[in-house]
Amino acid sequence: xxxxxxxxxxxxxxxxxxxxxxxxxxxxxxxxxxxxxxxxxxxxxxxxxxxxxxxxxxxxxxxxxxxxxxxxxxxxxxxxxxxxxxxxxxxxxxxxxxxxxxxxxxxxxxxxxxxxxxxxxxxxxxxxxxxxxxxxxxxxxxxxxxxxxxxxxxxxxxxxxxxxxxxxxxxxxxxxxxxxxxxxxxxxxxxxxxxxxxxxxxxxxxxxxxxxxxxxxxxxxxxxxxxxxxxxxxxxxxxxxxxxxxxxxxxxxxxxxxxxxxxxxxxxxxxxxxxxxxxxxxxxxxxxxxxxxxxxxxxxxxxxxxxxxxxxxxxxxxxxxxxxxxxxxxxxxxxxxxxxxxxxxxxxxxxxxxxxxxxxxxxxxxxxxxxxxxxxxxxxxxxxxxxxxxxxxxxxxxxxxxxxxxxxxxxxxxxxxxxxxxxxxxxxxxxxxxxxxxxxxxxxxxxxxxxxxxxxxxxxxxxxxxxxx
Amino acid sequence: xxxxxxxxxxxxxxxxxxxxxxxxxxxxxxxxxxxxxxxxxxxxxxxxxxxxxxxxxxxxxxxxxxxxxxxxxxxxxxxxxxxxxxxxxxxxxxxxxxxxxxxxxxxxxxxxxxxxxxxxxxxxxxxxxxxxxxxxxxxxxxxxxxxxxxxxxxxxxxxxxxxxxxxxxxxxxxxxxxxxxxxxxxxxxxxxxxxxxxxxxxxxxxxxxxxxxxxxxxxxxxxxxx
Numbered sequence: 120x121x122x123x124x125x126x127x128x129x130x131x132x133x134x135x136x137x138x139x140x141x142x143x144x145x146x147x148x149x150x151x152x153x154x155x156x157x158x159x160x161x162x163x164x165x166x167x168x169x170x171x172x173x174x175x176x177x178x179x180x181x182x183x184x185x186x187x188x189x190x191x192x193x194x195x196x197x198x199x200x201x202x203x204x205x206x207x208x209x210x211x212x213x214x215x216x217x218x219x220x221x222x223x224x225x226x227x228x229x230x231x232x233x234x235x236x237x238x239x240x241x242x243x244x245x246x247x248x249x250x251x252x253x254x255x256x257x258x259x260x261x262x263x264x265x266x267x268x269x270x271x272x273x274x275x276x277x278x279x280x281x282x283x284x285x286x287x288x289x290x291x292x293x294x295x296x297x298x299x300x301x302x303x304x305x306x307x308x309x310x311x312x313x314x315x316x317x318x319x320x321x322x323x324x325x326x327x328x329x330x331x332x333x334x335x336x337x338x339x340x341x342x343x344x345x346x347x348x349x350x351x352x353x354x355x356x357x358x359x360x361x362x363x364x365x366x367x368x369x370x371x372x373x374x375x376x377x378x379x380x381x382x383x384x385x386x387x388x389x390x391x392x393x394x395x396x397x398x399x400x401x402x403x404x405x406x407x408x409x410x411x412x413x414x415x416x417x418x419x420x421x422x423x424x425x426x427x428x429x430x431x432x433x434x435x436x437x438x439x440x441x442x443x444x445x446x447x448x449x450x451x452x453x454x455x456x457x458x459x460x461x462x463x464x465x466x467x468x469x470x471x472x473x474x475x476x477x478x479x480x481x482x483x484x485x486x487x488x489x490x491x492x493x494x495x496x497x498x499x500x501x502x503x504x505x506x507x508x509x510x511x512x513x514x515x516x517x518x519x520x521x522x523x524x525x526x527x528x529x530x531x532x533x534x535x536x537x538x539x540x541x542x543x544x545x546x547x548x549x550x551x552x553x554x555x556x557x558x559x560x561x562x563x564x565x566x567x568x569x570x571x572x573x574x575x576x577x578x579x580x581x582x583x584x585x586x587x588x
Numbered sequence: 589x590x591x592x593x594x595x596x597x598x599x600x601x602x603x604x605x606x607x608x609x610x611x612x613x614x615x616x617x618x619x620x621x622x623x624x625x626x627x628x629x630x631x632x633x634x635x636x637x638x639x640x641x642x643x644x645x646x647x648x649x650x651x652x653x654x655x656x657x658x659x660x661x662x663x664x665x666x667x668x669x670x671x672x673x674x675x676x677x678x679x680x681x682x683x684x685x686x687x688x689x690x691x692x693x694x695x696x697x698x699x700x701x702x703x704x705x706x707x708x709x710x711x712x713x714x715x716x717x718x719x720x721x722x723x724x725x726x727x728x729x730x731x732x733x734x735x736x737x738x739x740x741x742x743x744x745x746x747x748x749x750x751x752x753x754x755x756x757x758x759x760x761x762x763x764x765x766x767x768x769x770x771x772x773x774x775x776x777x778x779x780x781x782x783x784x785x786x787x788x789x790x791x792x793x794x795x796x797x798x799x800x801x802x803x804x805x806x807x808x809x810x811x812x813x814x
Binding site for chain 1: 618619634643644645648655657659662663664680684
């Protein structure tokens with residue numbers, strides 16, 4: 120399965136005898152001069168999405184079919200274009216203008232339309248009620264059945280769809296399975312096969328083509344402001360906000376560049392987006408001039424209108440969101456973090472430390488999101504436990520050596536015994552509790568001293584794992 | 589915006605002036621920063637630090653000083669990004685308290701630039717540095733160290749005391765205090781004022797090992813320290 124396989128073929132390749140799904144090495148053996156490009160299914164899918172939107176001009180009911188086809192339910196739509204024939208002609212003409220080679224089939228059933236579009240190039244229409252006759256001459260592959268079944272049928276001398284009607288259905292089903300009969304029925308309209316229409320993916324974007332290339336920062340800024348205003352207006356109409364905006368520019372030498380900004384919260388504030396773009400615009404290379412701009416909202420999420428109360432806390436929350444966006448655009452949004460309370464009593468897990476943009480959902484088992492008060496004071500900073508060597512024994516030791524220094528312990532509060540969470544395996548605690556002391560050194564330093572009973576060696580038990588100052 | 593352009597009152601006359609960058613050093617610098625953030629009620633706190641820093645901030649520990657929900661931590665991979673983030677946060681303002689842990693002391697250019705950013709934004713900047721720099725444009729410089737006062741009975745001595753000295757002040761006098769933190773009211777309590785002006789905490793001053801950056805002029809800095 121790891122072999123490179125053919126994903127799609129053009130007509131010349133098909134004529135040379137290559138088939139989809141064939142291993143590339145086999146294909147090369149058959150046709151040594153084969154030229155290949157790496158497939159990009161994601162791009163294909165998004166392109167099909169664009170075609171999906173475009174096809175809305177013909178019918179409101181459009182379903183995607185596989186990775187390369189659309190099914191349009193044109194019931195009640197064809198007369199708007201003067202009939203089925205002009206409609207298909209118009210469709211293919213427009214696609215050709217877009218430099219796309221497309222084939223269209225029009226029939227009473229989904230299966231027949233599929234067959235006609237695939238097997239007869241161009242625009243083929245099966246007149247109403249004559250579906251059976253229209254597809255009778257088509258090869259069996261047009262029935263959407265697998266290759267083995269086709270080969271089996273061919274061996275029996277059945278090469279066309281029409282041939283199947285002369286064979287008793289029961290024996291066909293017995294020999295080749297019900298799938299074949301079902302597909303045949305679907306193509307001829309004996310069985311109902313619905314198309315599941317979906318709405319095209321919504322895109323919030325606006326573009327601007329300029330009569331003359333621009334290069335000055337002010338001009339670019341103004342152009343960006345205008346396209347962004349359109350995008351934000353559309354977002355507002357759809358009650359959505361974006362977590363980022365992408366600007367694509369094309370220069371007059373047809374080179375392209377793209378800049379993207381992220382936001383801490385979904386927003387549709389044009390001024391905010393402009394401020395965030397500002398810094399990146401300065402680095403944009405205008406080259407011989409920019410003649411095309413397109414702004415698009417990315418990561419669109421619902422955002423309902425909100426009444427502004429003018430509270431200072433609300434304003435400062437907005438301000439912090441903007442600051443997070445500014446900083447996040449430079450150092451990465453995963454580097455801007457916030458603390459959230461978590462439901463645990465293990466010092467390292469008493470809080471969650473996650474990206475500030477992760478939303479308010481993840482409070483890690485503490486849905487209320489309230490900070491409880493720890494039973495004993497906790498240190499300001501925590502670090503991985505560092506071994507402290509006991510110099511003067513005691514419990515806790517009266518003097519330790521830590522980080523190459525001798526620390527005389529003048530005062531100790533504790534112990535606070537913390538048991539491991541038994542429901543977590545492999546938590547590094549070895550099933551033993553730890554005792555924590557808050558110790559004050561003679562020179563004032565305040566440390567969090569920990570006695571780890573998982574260490575067998577009594578001398579190796581003492582660790583420093585936090586500082587209070 | 590209300591809340592912006594306001595000084596952070598610390599105690600008595602001592603305050604961190606708004607639209608200014610201040611400096612904290614000493615082993616208790618982080619604690620001092622937490623106290624300043626706690627004294628600035630309800631203002632957002634931006635804490636800029638290096639992602640390589642081993643000591644992680646503990647919100648449970650900080651919760652004695654301020655509500656951890658107010659804190660946004662920016663973790664920077666590069667030392668330059670720390671300065672960038674600090675400048676950006678200061679310039680942005682919004683009344684924010686910007687705390688940055690700097691690996692190396694601010695030189696004149698850096699501190700002046702941050703000062704201008706703070707003036708533009710109106711927030712308060714506090715840089716935690718390992719060592720006193722030779723000279724820079726910082727408004728005030730504070731030295732903070734935890735301090736243990738052994739009284740007769742060791743068990744009854746209060747172990748949450750800090751020794752704070754103001755060792756540079758552009759617009760005022762120096763001073764040294766013994767302070768404590770009252771977690772209930774979130775206020776600094778002055779235990780006593782140390783006579784004789786700014787005296788850096790006596791005893792063996794431990795220089796913060798991980799905060800300390802590579803630099804020259806240690807001796808000069810030592811000489812300048814009062």
